[in-house]
Amino acid sequence: MTDLNARPDGQGPTGQSITAEQRRAYWRANLSLLGKLLAIWFIVSFGFGILLEDWLNGFSLFGFKLGFWFAQQGSIYVFVALIFIYARRMRRLDRQFGVED
Amino acid sequence: MDAQLLTYTFVGLSFLLYIGIAVWSRVASTKEFYVAGGGVHPVVNGMATAADWMSAASFISMAGIIAFSGYDGSVYLMGWTGGYVLLALLLAPYLRKYGKFTVPEFIGDRYYSDAARFVAVLCLIFISFTYVAGQMRGVGIVFSRFLEVDIDLGVVIGMGIVFLYAVLGGMKGITYTQVAQYCVLIFAYTVPAIFISLLITGNPVPQLGLGATVADGSGLSVLEKLDSALVDLGFTAYTDGSKSVIDVFAITAALMVGTAGLPHVIVRFFTVPKASDARTSAGWALVFIALLYTTAPAVGAFARLNFIQEVNETPYAETPEWFKNWENLGLVAWRDKNGDGKVQYRPGPPFAGAPAFDDTARGENGERLLSNGTTDTGNEVYVDRDIMVLANPEIAQLPAWVIALVAAGGLAAALSTAAGLLLVISSAVSHDLLKKSFMPDISDRQELRAARIAAAIAILVAGYMGIHPPGFVAQVVAFAFGLAAASLFPAIMMGIFSKRMNKQGAMAGMLAGLVFTLVYIAWFKFVAPEDNVAANWLFGISPEGIGMVGMFINFGIAALVARFTAPPPESVQALVEDIRVPSGAAAASDH
Structure with missing residues (x-):
C-alpha cells in the first residue's frame, strides 16, 4: 500500500474532504481486501467442502473426515471469521483515509 | 404438571x-x-x-x-x-x-x-x-x-x-x-x-x-x-452424497447468492x-x-x-414410546411386509405414496394399518423427517x-x-x-x-x-432463492461495484435472469415434472440450483447491454461514488 497516512491537516472525517485520487486509492484497497477474503470464502466452501471433498476425506480431524468436516462445520466457522476480519481491516482503512462514519 | x-x-x-x-x-x-x-x-x-x-x-x-x-x-x-x-x-x-x-x-x-x-x-x-x-x-x-x-x-x-x-x-x-x-x-x-x-x-x-x-x-x-x-x-x-458434484456446487451457490439477495434480510x-x-x-x-x-x-x-439402533430389527411391541406416539400422529408408519413382527429399516419407499391410514382396525402387532399400494423394497418403515427435531426430547428421555x-x-x-x-x-x-x-x-x-x-x-x-396452502408451497421454495439470486442480487451488486452500469443494462439483466430461472423451475416442477431427472437438466443442474446460472445470465446480459447504451447520468455516478465511502452517512435520511 502506498502513502495511506497522507491525511492532510485540518480536514475532518467527511467524504467531501478527500481528493478523487484518495477515493480511488481507498476503493482499490477495499477491492483488493475483498478479493483476498472472497478467495478464502470460495476455497473453504466450494473448494474444500465440494470440489476437493473426496480427496480431503482421506485425512481426518478430531474423528471427522476432513472434507465432510469442512462441508458441515469448518466452512461456517471460517465464514464468521472472514466477516470480522473484513470489518476490522475496513475500520483501519477508513481511519487511514479519514473516511470513518 | x-x-x-x-x-x-x-x-x-x-x-x-x-x-x-x-x-x-x-x-x-x-x-x-x-x-x-x-x-x-x-x-x-x-x-x-x-x-x-x-x-x-x-x-x-x-x-x-x-x-x-x-x-x-x-x-x-x-x-x-x-x-x-x-x-x-x-x-x-x-x-x-x-x-x-x-x-x-x-x-x-x-x-x-x-x-x-x-x-x-x-x-x-x-x-x-x-x-x-x-x-x-x-x-x-x-x-x-x-x-x-x-x-x-x-x-x-x-x-x-x-x-x-x-x-x-x-x-x-x-x-x-x-x-x-x-x-x-x-x-x-x-x-x-x-x-x-x-x-x-x-x-x-x-x-x-x-x-x-x-x-x-x-x-x-x-x-x-x-x-x-x-x-x-x-x-x-x-459421509458420501448421492447428488453430483456440479449439482451440489450449483445449489450451494444459488442458496448463498439468494440469501444475500433476500429483501427481508437486507x-x-x-x-x-x-x-x-x-x-x-x-x-x-x-x-x-x-x-x-x-x-x-x-x-x-x-x-x-x-433411529437405526432403537428401531431397526426391533419387534414392534418393543419399539420406544416415541415411535408409537408419532405413529399415532401419522408421521411414522410401519407395515410388516415379511410378517416377522419386527421393524426392518432399509432404503426405498416402504409403500406407495404418503401413508393413508385405515383406522377401522389395528394390525396383529397393534400397529396402524395402511391402505397404500405395496412396493417391492425390503423397507417397512416410513418416517416424516420433520420429527427428528420435534422428537429429540422424547428420544433422549x-x-x-x-x-x-x-x-x-x-x-x-x-x-x-x-x-x-x-x-x-x-x-x-x-x-x-x-x-x-x-x-x-x-x-x-x-x-x-x-x-x-x-x-x-x-x-x-x-x-x-x-x-x-396452495399445493405448490413445498415446490416453490426453490423459487424464492433462485429468483433472489437471478434478479435482485446482481442488480444491487452491479449498482455498487460498476459505475458504468446503466438502466438498460440492469433492466435487461434482471428480466433475462428472472425469466430464465422462472421458466426452468416451472418447466421441471409444474409442466413436465416426470422429466425432472438429472439426464434432462441443463449441465446436470437441478431446478434448486439453476439460480446460479440465472445469476450469470443476469451479469452477462447486463454487461453486454450496458456497453452499447448511454452511461448513467452524472448525478447517479456521483451517488455511486458517495455510497462507496462510509463517511457522511449520519442517520437514515428522511425524504
Missing part, C-alpha cells in the same frame, strides 16, 4: 412477552416503522437478523433433512451461511450508507427508473409471499402437534400475534420481538442437542460430539458407526446507525446463526444413528418441560420470520408503490397509516395461504 399444561404455559408466557414488547415499542413515524429509527445496536441487530433469517424450516426441518441425506445436506449448511459473507462484503455497508428505507427504492434510484423499481417490487412480493405461506403453515403445525389445537385455529392465533407487534410497532416492534424470539429458539434447540450428545458420546458439545467416539465401547466415532450401519443396510454412506441492515456497523452486525448475525447451524448436523447424525420449550422455539422461529417478511411486503407497497409512484404527496402520517393497512392486508393474505 403434565406436558400439555407445561406447553400451554411456555407458549403462553412467550406470547405475553411478544405482546408486551409490541405495546412498549409503538411507533409514530415512517422512519421508525420502516427501519426502527436507524438506531439499533449492531449486536442486537445481529440477533434480530438471526431470528429473522432462521425460519420454521431451519428450526424444524433442517436437521431432519441432513439426517436423511447425510453429506448432501451440506448444501443448506454452507448455502444458508455463506450468503452472509457476500452480504457483509458486497452489499450491506453500501446500502446502509445509501440510507433509505427499502431495497426497491435503491434499485429505482440507482437505475433512475420507475420501471426498475416496479420490477424489484414484483420480485420482492413474489419472493416474500412464497416464503411467508410456509411460515404460517409452520405455526399451525406446531400448534396442532403440541397443543392439540386445530391447524387452522393455530394459524389464526399466529396471525393475531404477528398483527399486534408488526402493525403497532413496525420494524421497531419486530426488532425487539425477534431478539426475544432468538433467545427462545436457540435455547430450545441447543438444550436437547446437548443432552443427546451426552447420551450418545458423553461429550456435552454437539459440534465436538459429532466427531467423538460413540459411548458404547465399540471404539468407533459417530460418523464411522453411522457410515457402516447405513452401508450394511444398503444405504449410501452418510433491510435488517438499514436499522443500524452506521455503514461500519452494518459490517460488524452481519458478523454477529452469522455468529448467532452458526450456533444453530453447526448444531444441526450433529442433531441430524445423532438422530439417524439413534428428557423431562416434559424440554418438550414444551421445543414447541415455544418452533413457534418463535416461524413467527419471527413471518413478521420480517410481512414488513418488507408492507413497506414495498406503502413506500415504493404509494409514496414513490402513485401518491407522492401523502404526508408522513398518511404513509404510516398506509403501511399499517398494507401490513394488515399482507397478514390476512399470508394467513389465508397458511390455511389453504
